[in-house]
Amino acid sequence: MNFELTPEQKMVQEQARRFAENEIKPFVEEEEKNHAFSLDRVRQMADLGFFGCGIKEEYGGNGMGILESVLLAEQVAKVSPSWRLPFNMQNIGPALTVQKFGNEEQKQKFIPKWVSGENVGFFAITEPNSGSDVAGMKTNAKLDGDEWVINGQKTWxxxxHIGDWGLLYAYTDRDAKYKGMTCFLINLKETPGVTTQAI
Ligand SMILES: Cc1cc2nc3c(=O)[nH]c(=O)nc-3n(C[C@H](O)[C@H](O)[C@H](O)COP(=O)(O)OP(=O)(O)OC[C@H]3O[C@@H](n4cnc5c(N)ncnc54)[C@H](O)[C@@H]3O)c2cc1C
Structure with a gap:
């Protein structure tokens, strides 16, 4: 079996290496000192196609797969582990999940905006008392008329603190245990009652 990267994969890797060297490395020390976040950089990464791997072209995908996503993320992480996170927050967490489990309307509405960086994504699973043990989460969602009311607290x-649309996991049927969890698409800035804070 040949484990060599193809010439195209090597190009992708080199593009990410140059991006990380030129656009992240010179600034990262100062940014980390000041806890600074750059939305412009997320969009720059999006413009280079970093968040379109594994996504179908009709939803903004770039024709590349998960291996290419790993090659890109690896080069960025070498310079800054923190700046590897947008791969999870735009592509792996929200976009790939909605592509796999969402309906057609959700796919068309949300995926292209995560891939393009127009929406800053997130996924909210962890809670103060449940990490690896996801089934131990306490957050509940109940249908009230035609609205879902979600109660709970997430952490990590x-x-x-900067997200737009993303995914939030809650119990809708606690008796069904892990099968009674539902993934909600929510907007952190526009949903009444949501409070967020950077820690
Ligand atoms: C930088 C950062 C970013 C994060 N971003 C997000 C995010 O965007 N969204 C989100 O939902 N969460 C996020 N998390 C939370 C992360 O997913 C949790 O920290 C993770 O699930 C582990 O949970 P925990 O920290 O409660 O550790 P625990 O679940 O308490 O685990 C503690 C230790 O016990 C071990 N352990 C746990 N269960 C078992 C078992 N059954 N058998 C043997 N060993 C076990 C673990 O391997 C670990 O070493 C983030 C965490 C960090 C550090």
Whole structure:
């Protein structure tokens, strides 16, 4: 079996290496000192197609797969582990999940905006008392008329303080245990009652 990267994959890798060297490395020390986040950089990464791997072309995908996503993320992570996170927050967490489990309307509405960086994504699973043990989560969602009312607290949610649309997991049927969890698409800035804070 040949484990060599193809010439195209090597090009992708080199593009990410140059991006990380030129656009992240010179600034990262200062940014980390000041806890600074750059939305412009997320969009720059999106413009280079970094978040379109594994996504169908009709939803903004770039024709590349998960291996290419790993090659890109690896080069960025070498320079800054923090700046590897947008691959999870735009592509792997929200976009690939909605592509696999969402309906057609959700796919068309949300995926292209995560891929393009127009929406800053997130996924909210972890809670103060449940990490690896996801089934131990306490957040509940109940249908009230035609609205879902969600009650609970999440923690460690990357991008929570700057996120737009993303995914939030809650119990809708606790008796069904892990099969009774539902993934909600929510907007952190526009949903009444949501509060977020950077920690
Ligand atoms: C930088 C950062 C960003 C994050 N971003 C997000 C995010 O965007 N969204 C989100 O939902 N969460 C996020 N998390 C949370 C992350 O997913 C959790 O930290 C993770 O699920 C582990 O949970 P925990 O920290 O509660 O550890 P625990 O689940 O308490 O685990 C503690 C230790 O016990 C071990 N352990 C746990 N269960 C078992 C078992 N059954 N058998 C043997 N060993 C076990 C673990 O391997 C670990 O070493 C983030 C965390 C960090 C550090």
């Amino acid at each position: 949610i990357s991008n929570a």
